[in-house]
Amino acid sequence: MAILLDDTKRIFTLQTDHSMYQMKADRYGVLLHTWFGNNGTSFDYSYLITYEDRGFSGNPYETENERTYSLDALPQEYPVYGSGDYRSTALKVRYPDGSNACELRYYSYQILNGKYSLPGLPAIYATEDTKADTLIITLEDTRHCFYVHIYYGVLENLDIITRAVCIENHCSDDLYFENIQSTCVDYLHGNFNFHTFYGRHVKERTHQKSPLQHGIQSIGSTRGTSSHQYNPFFILSEQDTTEDTGNCYGFSLLYSGDFSGLAEYDQYDQTRILLGIHPDNFYYCIKPGEKFYAPETAMAFSDCGLGNLSHIYHKAYRNNLCRGKYKTARRPILLNSWEGVYFDFDGDKLVQMAKDASELGVELFVMDDGWFGKRDLDVSGLGDWLVNEEKLGCTLGELSERIHKLGLQFGIWFEPECVNEDSNLYRAHPDWALQVPGKAPCRSRYQLVLDFSREDVRDYIFTHICQVLDSAKIEYLKWDFNRSISDIYSAKLPAKRQGEVAHRYILGLYDMLEKLIQRYPDILIEGCSGGGGRFDAGMLYYTPQIWCSDDTDAIERLSIQYGTSFGYPVSTMGSHVSKCPNEQTGRMTPLNTRATVAMSGTFGYELDVNQMSDEEKALVKAQIKEFKSYDSLIQNGNYYRLTDPSEAQSYHSWEFVAEDKSEALLCIVSLQIHPNGPGNYIKLKGLDPHSAYLIDGKKYPGDVLMNGGLLLPFAKAEYESFRIHITRC
Known part of the structure; x- marks a missing residue:
C-alpha cells in the first residue's frame, strides 16, 4: 500500500517509488503539510515546524492563550481566506450573510484501491501495470456549511502524486466561491528557483528561471485558454539543481482554461505554492446538496535533476493521460495543406498535392481551413459547417475517396468554438456568441466565441461536425481555436452566475471532445489554438498530440520545443517541415535541418510538394524512410536536453x-x-x-x-x- 496511516497521530504519508508526501491533522484539527521530497524513513516530519510567538500573526480562538500557534506561519495543506493566514490562500467563500471569513478543520478520511477519476474533467488514470491508490481527506467548515474533499492519487511506479478538490455544500443556502485552488504545498525552508514557461503567439513556452525573492511570483491566464503567454506547468528547484543533479518539484495543472500559479516567499523564508483556476473570472454558486470539482494537479519530485523530472512527466502523460488508439501507436506522417496553399485551392489542386506526397511516403493528407461555407478568407463562414462543394468541385466523400485511392488517409480542419459575424449561424443565433448586452464585442481574427457553456450550442455544433465526419472517410481531425476569449457573458445564466461562464465553457469543451472520442474512437484528434495557445495536460487527455506552435521556422522551434519538453513528451508535439523562406521569419534553413527539428515531434510536412525540386523530393523520401526507422526510439525513448538553445553559441x-x-x-x-x-x-x-x-x-x-x-x-x-x-x- 502506497498510503501509510498513523491513526493515533492522524499522520498520512503517501509514497511513490522515489518520493514521499506527508500531512498531519494536528490537535486543533488543522491539516498541516509536513513533507514533500525524497522517499525515506516514514517519520513524523512535523518536528521541523517552528512554533514561536509571532507579532501581528493572530491565533485561532480555540488555542486560547497559546500565542505560539498561528496559521499565518504554519505549513498547511489547504489554507483558506479569513482564517488569520495573510498569505495567498486556496479558497475564498462568500456566505449567505455576506461574510467571507472561513475556517476548515479535519473531519474524516477514506482510502480506496485504484486511482480516482473526476466527473467532466481530465485526470491521470491507472492501467493494469500501474500501482495506484487514492486518499480522500475531508475538511469541514467550522460554520457547518460545506465540506472540502481533498483527493490524492498515488501512482507508485509512475512517481506521480495527484491532487484535486471537491467542494460539497451541505447547508440550506447557496454558497458563492470566489477562489478554489486545486493545490497548495508549503515548504518550511529552502532557497529555490522558480522555473516558468512564458511566450506569445509563435513564441510559446520559453524556459525562464528566476530565484525566489520575498513576495509573490506568479503566472496565469485570463484569456479563456491556458494561453501562449504562460503554461500551467512550473518547476520549483533548489539553487544548485542542474539537468542531472539536485532536488526539483513539478506542478502540472490538467486544465485548459483560466489558471493561476504562484510561489510566495514569505516573511519567515517559507515558500507557498498554489495552482488552480484563476480567480479573476471565477465566482461560482454551489447550491445545497451540489458538489463542485476543481481540476487535477500532477505533482512530481526528482532528486537527480530536471531531466529526470521531465522523464517522469513524459512517461506518465504518454501512457496514463493520453488515451485511445494513438496514445502510443506510431502517428501517420502527414502533409498539411495550410502553408502550402492557404485558402487558394480546389479539389483537383489538393489531389495533386496528395498524389505527389504519396509518392514520397507521406501517409496522411490534411485539408486545412477553407473547405466550408463562404470561406475564401478568414472574415466569413466560420460556424457554417457545410462543405463548399462548388469550391471543391465534388462532395467531401468523393474528395476523400480520391485521396484514399492514392494510398493516403484523409484529415480535415475544424474550428468549432468560434463564429464569424458574416455567417448564417451568427445571423440566426447572435445570442449564441459570448458578448455583453449593450456593448460592442471585442473581435479577434474577425471572430467571436460561441458560448460552449450552453448545451444547446454544443449540441448544434456537434451535430454538424458529425454530419461532415459521417459524409466521408476521415481519419484525422485538427481542432483549432484562434483567439482569446473576452466579453465573457452567457445569455443563458442570471446575473449572479455570470462568474461561472469561463469554467462552464471549459467543461463544455471537454464534454464535446469526449463525445467525439466516444463516437469516433479511431480518429486521431490534434489539438491546436493558433499553435500552442492551449498546449496543456488537460487537452492531452482528449487529443494525444497538439500543434506545438504556428511558428514553423526550424531555428525558432529549437527553443519552443526545448521549453515544451520540460513538462510534455515529444510524442505530443505537432511539428512539421515547412517551406523556405519561412513564412514567419523569412529565414532560409536547409531541408535536412528542418527535418531534424520536425522529427523531434509527431513529424510531418506543411508545404506545397508540387513546388519542390526533384532533389528536394528525393531528400523528403529519404527523411520519411529514416523517421519510420527511428519512430519508436523518438516517441517512446528517454529525451535528454544536452544544451540550452538560449545559451548555446555554436x-x-x-x-x-x-x-x-x-x-x-x-x-x-x-x-x-x-x-x-x-x-x-x-x-x-x-x-x-x-x-x-x-x-x-x-x-x-x-x-x-x-x-x-x-x-x-x-x-x-x-x-x-x-x-x-x-x-x-
Whole structure:
C-alpha cells in the first residue's frame, strides 16, 4: 500500500517509488503539510515546524492563550481566506450573510484501491501495470456549511502524486466561491528557483528561471485558454539543481482554461505554492446538496535533476493521460495543406498535392481551413459547417475517396468554438456568441466565441461536425481555436452566475471532445489554438498530440520545443517541415535541418510538394524512410536536453535513448559558423556505461561517451544539422 496511516497521530504519508508526501491533522484539527521530497524513513516530519510567538500573526480562538500557534506561519495543506493566514490562500467563500471569513478543520478520511477519476474533467488514470491508490481527506467548515474533499492519487511506479478538490455544500443556502485552488504545498525552508514557461503567439513556452525573492511570483491566464503567454506547468528547484543533479518539484495543472500559479516567499523564508483556476473570472454558486470539482494537479519530485523530472512527466502523460488508439501507436506522417496553399485551392489542386506526397511516403493528407461555407478568407463562414462543394468541385466523400485511392488517409480542419459575424449561424443565433448586452464585442481574427457553456450550442455544433465526419472517410481531425476569449457573458445564466461562464465553457469543451472520442474512437484528434495557445495536460487527455506552435521556422522551434519538453513528451508535439523562406521569419534553413527539428515531434510536412525540386523530393523520401526507422526510439525513448538553445553559441543538441539503452539518436543543429574554430564536444547521456556502442563503424565504451564526450562533425554552413544513430554492439 502506497498510503501509510498513523491513526493515533492522524499522520498520512503517501509514497511513490522515489518520493514521499506527508500531512498531519494536528490537535486543533488543522491539516498541516509536513513533507514533500525524497522517499525515506516514514517519520513524523512535523518536528521541523517552528512554533514561536509571532507579532501581528493572530491565533485561532480555540488555542486560547497559546500565542505560539498561528496559521499565518504554519505549513498547511489547504489554507483558506479569513482564517488569520495573510498569505495567498486556496479558497475564498462568500456566505449567505455576506461574510467571507472561513475556517476548515479535519473531519474524516477514506482510502480506496485504484486511482480516482473526476466527473467532466481530465485526470491521470491507472492501467493494469500501474500501482495506484487514492486518499480522500475531508475538511469541514467550522460554520457547518460545506465540506472540502481533498483527493490524492498515488501512482507508485509512475512517481506521480495527484491532487484535486471537491467542494460539497451541505447547508440550506447557496454558497458563492470566489477562489478554489486545486493545490497548495508549503515548504518550511529552502532557497529555490522558480522555473516558468512564458511566450506569445509563435513564441510559446520559453524556459525562464528566476530565484525566489520575498513576495509573490506568479503566472496565469485570463484569456479563456491556458494561453501562449504562460503554461500551467512550473518547476520549483533548489539553487544548485542542474539537468542531472539536485532536488526539483513539478506542478502540472490538467486544465485548459483560466489558471493561476504562484510561489510566495514569505516573511519567515517559507515558500507557498498554489495552482488552480484563476480567480479573476471565477465566482461560482454551489447550491445545497451540489458538489463542485476543481481540476487535477500532477505533482512530481526528482532528486537527480530536471531531466529526470521531465522523464517522469513524459512517461506518465504518454501512457496514463493520453488515451485511445494513438496514445502510443506510431502517428501517420502527414502533409498539411495550410502553408502550402492557404485558402487558394480546389479539389483537383489538393489531389495533386496528395498524389505527389504519396509518392514520397507521406501517409496522411490534411485539408486545412477553407473547405466550408463562404470561406475564401478568414472574415466569413466560420460556424457554417457545410462543405463548399462548388469550391471543391465534388462532395467531401468523393474528395476523400480520391485521396484514399492514392494510398493516403484523409484529415480535415475544424474550428468549432468560434463564429464569424458574416455567417448564417451568427445571423440566426447572435445570442449564441459570448458578448455583453449593450456593448460592442471585442473581435479577434474577425471572430467571436460561441458560448460552449450552453448545451444547446454544443449540441448544434456537434451535430454538424458529425454530419461532415459521417459524409466521408476521415481519419484525422485538427481542432483549432484562434483567439482569446473576452466579453465573457452567457445569455443563458442570471446575473449572479455570470462568474461561472469561463469554467462552464471549459467543461463544455471537454464534454464535446469526449463525445467525439466516444463516437469516433479511431480518429486521431490534434489539438491546436493558433499553435500552442492551449498546449496543456488537460487537452492531452482528449487529443494525444497538439500543434506545438504556428511558428514553423526550424531555428525558432529549437527553443519552443526545448521549453515544451520540460513538462510534455515529444510524442505530443505537432511539428512539421515547412517551406523556405519561412513564412514567419523569412529565414532560409536547409531541408535536412528542418527535418531534424520536425522529427523531434509527431513529424510531418506543411508545404506545397508540387513546388519542390526533384532533389528536394528525393531528400523528403529519404527523411520519411529514416523517421519510420527511428519512430519508436523518438516517441517512446528517454529525451535528454544536452544544451540550452538560449545559451548555446555554436550548436544546439539533444538525444533520444531507448528504454533498454540499446540505441540512441543524437541530434545537432549548428547555430553559428566560426572560421578556424575550435572543436565542439558533447557528453552523451542515458547510455549503459558497461556496454560498447557503434558510431559510424567505430566502437566506443558507453562510459567514455558519457564522460569524455564525442567530437561533433564540423558544420560547413550555418544551420547545418546532423543526426547520429548510436547502436549497442
